[in-house]
Amino acid sequence: MTDIFEFDQRTHSYGVMGNPVAHSRSPQIHQLFAEQFGIRLEYMRIQVDAGGFGQAVSNFEARGGCGLNITVPFKSEAWQLADECTDRAELAQAVNTLTLNRDGRRLGDNTDGIGLVRDITANLACPVRAKRVLLVGAGGAAQGVLGPVLDEAPELLWVANRTVDRAESLAKRHAAHGAVTGCGFDTLTGNRFDIVINATSASLSGSVPPLPGSLFADDALAYDLMYADTATPFVEWAQAHGAAQVADGLGMLVEQAAESFHIWHAHSPDTTAVMAALRSGMA
Numbered sequence: 001m002t003d004i005f006e007f008d009q010r011t012h013s014y015g016v017m018g019n020p021v022a023h024s025r026s027p028q029i030h031q032l033f034a035e036q037f038g039i040r041l042e043y044m045r046i047q048v049d050a051g052g053f054g055q056a057v058s059n060f061e062a063r064g065g066c067g068l069n070i071t072v073p074f075k076s077e078a079w080q081l082a083d084e085c086t087d088r089a090e091l092a093q094a095v096n097t098l099t100l101n102r103d104g105r106r107l108g109d110n111t112d113g114i115g116l117v118r119d120i121t122a123n124l125a126c127p128v129r130a131k132r133v134l135l136v137g138a139g140g141a142a143q144g145v146l147g148p149v150l151d152e153a154p155e156l157l158w159v160a161n162r163t164v165d166r167a168e169s170l171a172k173r174h175a176a177h178g179a180v181t182g183c184g185f186d187t188l189t190g191n192r193f194d195i196v197i198n199a200t201s202a203s204l205s206g207s208v209p210p211l212p213g214s215l216f217a218d219d220a221l222a223y224d225l226m227y228a229d230t231a232t233p234f235v236e237w238a239q240a241h242g243a244a245q246v247a248d249g250l251g252m253l254v255e256q257a258a259e260s261f262h263i264w265h266a267h268s269p270d271t272t273a274v275m276a277a278l279r280s281g282m283a
């Protein structure tokens, strides 16, 4: 672990652990939420080296830490470390929210999926019910969102991934939750979808997964989990290939944080104001 952190014992301490973590906007988001309710807290970024996650959590606990958000690449380790998990975190086999109880028990949850679903259905006013949905990617983020998206009862949901085995096994694990199929990119040719969610990390390297250009049905939504101050490569590609509506993942980021905040503080923050503040800060 590379960060050294000290605690003000009078405030409740939270943090985000990951590697890298310097870019994380979670401290700003949680402080803006806390201000809405007059809650005093500190929220820190904690960079953790490979192999050091369990020790880092123990150190945080020993210093009185109350809760952690977990980001790449530790969501799976966090799931293994939790003493108890919610059903959605169990299904995802990934934890992005750890609540550290005073009795030493660690409770794991995954708020990524509910964050994505709220952004799509409430903020973007796009119901998932009875839609044809394509989820591109089968990594940690896809694992977290698949169950909650299926809970919205789409007509069908295909998971397409570069490494086909990962898509197939993810789909198999979720088979009891809806009409879900795992496949490779080649299988997509000739099929059209109402909602296409990019949960790959391709945008991080400035690329787009090799998807057929005829993917979008009329009025389709293209959603990139990655967010940026300018259009992401996937958003640009989707616009050029006929998506009627596009969005990046900033709304999901804020909504998943709001759900974590609710778990820890039993308050539901106003996310619209926080999204606007982040967008204006990014511009």
Ligand SMILES: NC(=O)c1ccc[n+]([C@@H]2O[C@H](COP(=O)([O-])OP(=O)(O)OC[C@H]3O[C@@H](n4cnc5c(N)ncnc54)[C@H](OP(=O)(O)O)[C@@H]3O)[C@@H](O)[C@H]2O)c1
Pocket: 072, 112, 136, 137, 138, 139, 140, 141, 142, 161, 162, 163, 166, 199, 200, 201, 202, 203, 204, 207, 208, 209, 210, 225, 226, 227, 249, 250, 252, 253, 254, 256
């Ligand atoms: N907005 C939010 O709140 C939020 C939350 C979580 C994650 N995210 C974003 O979601 C994205 C994925 O994160 P993750 O945690 O799932 O990463 P991950 O576990 O490393 O998984 C990466 C996924 O991307 C695929 N991939 C990578 N490069 C590709 C390429 N060039 N072409 C096609 N597929 C490619 C991988 O395919 P293989 O299996 O074949 O390697 C895998 O499915 C990141 O951009 C992250 O920032 C956003």
